[in-house]
Amino acid sequence: MRPVLLGELTPEEILQELGAAPTKSLAARRLSELKLPTRKSEAYRYFDIEPLMEHDWEILQAPAAIGETERQIVITDGRVTALPSGVEVQVGCSDAIDIDGNHFDPLYYLGHLLSPEVISIRFKQDAKVTLVHRFTRPGRLLAYRTALYLDANVHVQIDERYEGEEACGALILGGYDAFVARDATLTLIKDETLKEGDYTPILSHRIKVDSQAACRLHTFDFGEGAGLQLLRAELHENARIDADHLLYATDHARRGTVSQIVHIGQSSVSEQRAKNILADKARGIFDALIKVEHTGKYAKAHQNSKAILLNDGAYMASKPQLEIYIDDLEASHGSTTGQxxxxxxxxxxxxxxxxxxxxxxxxxxxxxxxxxxxxxxxxxxxxxxxxxxxxxxxxxxxxxxxxxxxxxxxxxxxxx
Amino acid sequence: MSNVMMDIKNLHAKIGAKEILKGVNLQLEEGKVHAIMGPNGAGKSTLSKAITGHYDVEVTEGEILYKGQNIVDWEPEDRALEGIFLSFQNPVEIPGVNNAYFLRTAVNARRKHLGLPELNAAEFLREMKKLVEELGMKPEMINRSLNEGFSGGEKKRNEILQMMMLQPDLIILDEIDSGLDIDALRAVSEGINKMKDGKRSFLVITHYSRILDYIEPDYIHVLKEGRIIKTAGAELVAELEEKGYGAIEEA
Incomplete structure (x- = not known):
């Protein structure tokens, strides 16, 4: 496969040349509407996206080899290479998935288009698993998507880890589409430390939290490297999301969270907290919108960002936002940056x-x-x-x- | 006069551009309780800050001799390690710093400075729990974040707990009685009185005489407009109660 210049790709080319499944036409259409990101794109304003878009990338497609482990799911270079031995988790692949038609991030759609298959992980029973994302190939573009399905009233904790010391200079377009069914609880704890020169992760997530379900998201991003997580969450009636983001960035890191939490159902609750510790010339990003739709009566939406700058050269781009279309709700947002x-x-x-x-x-x-x-x-x-x-x-x-x-x-x- | 623990000579200090202390002269004797009284804005808290090296206060002239050494340029932690302790008027809350972990770090820093072996967790907690009980504090305060969500009384008891664990040589109590009910005042005072050993010195900074019913002073100093204007024995308290600060003139 010839190297691809991301910034010049069109969705049609991707569909033809890279062989994306026809079911991904929604992704292609949305990508056409949103356009590939530039430095002027809202979601990437504070992140240096252009060097990544102007680079000739060789797209990595690694072979799969699956083994069993005690509790771990290991995804190596976008392929499942180890599965838990228990029966509570089902892992498979699919070329069709219910894609979010309203995601704000064009790279969410590009990731879907470039991903040959979606790794599908279904939880039918309560479980605690470790999900390891392992990257081994330097300098390549790796695109893969993961779908998490939690059946009704199932409670799952995922310990999500990233290992990529060998993949210096790689670009990872990843992320999950999570579907948390009624009364289920997804607790996801992400721990990702990046060193200078490591791979660059752009992880674009979509979480659908069904009625009376809950999602607890804890993200821990540390180190010197560059990376961005983009999240769109939908909350239905009485659904809840607690999203905590701890960022410790040093050197010339560009790191952070861009998110949209959308209250669709009545009495849904969102609590989003970001804490950022920035040293040297690092830049932290917290660009987060909570949107309460006219259907989201009695919602409770709270959002807060705090940053400590340890050096004069450190910088925090903090932009908490509320967009509210009803009167009957409880909402707050705030941001502080200091020493x-x-x-x-x-x-x-x-x-x-x-x-x-x-x-x-x-x-x-x-x-x-x-x-x-x-x-x-x-x-x-x-x-x-x-x-x-x-x-x-x-x-x-x-x-x-x-x-x-x-x-x-x-x-x-x-x-x- | 017995041995002098601290000798403050012609101390001038300012906060921002405003000069607050305008030539304080004060000697604190070993083993004695000195009380500093004065009206609001006299400079009482500024004096305590100057002694402990607070970042707000700039000493512009004079000396603070502690055990014979001028400590004006010392870092706050060096002053503390040498045995100076300030019980704050308004102790700050520090969410996320475990009370026990903080105090053990402080106790072991001082022990190390004194050449004593550090306390292990079990030894430390045993001692801490004993004092927590003596001070009538809730046991769960050991595990809570430092001063976070504590009532005024709980904060003051926590200051006294720290004092008792750190075993300092010079104890400065800045408005220790403010915000305390009668039971809390009694518990705090008992803790302070237990620390009297004939060698340790106390500097009690207070606006009101109530605390002096519980901690008997040896000397009363009146601080007014940035200077000590009168020094006398405990009998001065009655005079101040009767006549107020306005009637006290510089000797």
């Missing part, structure tokens, strides 16, 4: 804690609010460690820094 609180820093230092240690405590405290929101204790500890590794290059998280329940027991037993 570490001087009064808090002084308080710690006045107790004999060295300045650097005090700064560390405050930064960890800032991040803790979102890390501690993870219900699963093992995952919580792992994310604490992941954050510490990104921040200090090592981890020495102790139990006491987080919950210290076990140290309580140790103290009690020592007292006896």
């Amino acid at each position: 570490l609180d001087e009064a808090q820093l002084f308080y710690l230092r006045s107790r004999g804690i060295a300045k650097e240690e005090a700064r560390k405590m405050l930064i960890l405290a800032f991040a803790n609010e979102l890390i501690d929101a993870i219900g699963d204790e093992t995952l919580r500890e792992r994310i604490h460690a992941s954050f510490e590794n990104a921040y200090w290059g090592a981890t020495n998280v102790t139990c006491m820094e987080t919950c210290h329940g076990c140290e309580d027991l140790a103290a009690e037993s020592a007292a006896k």
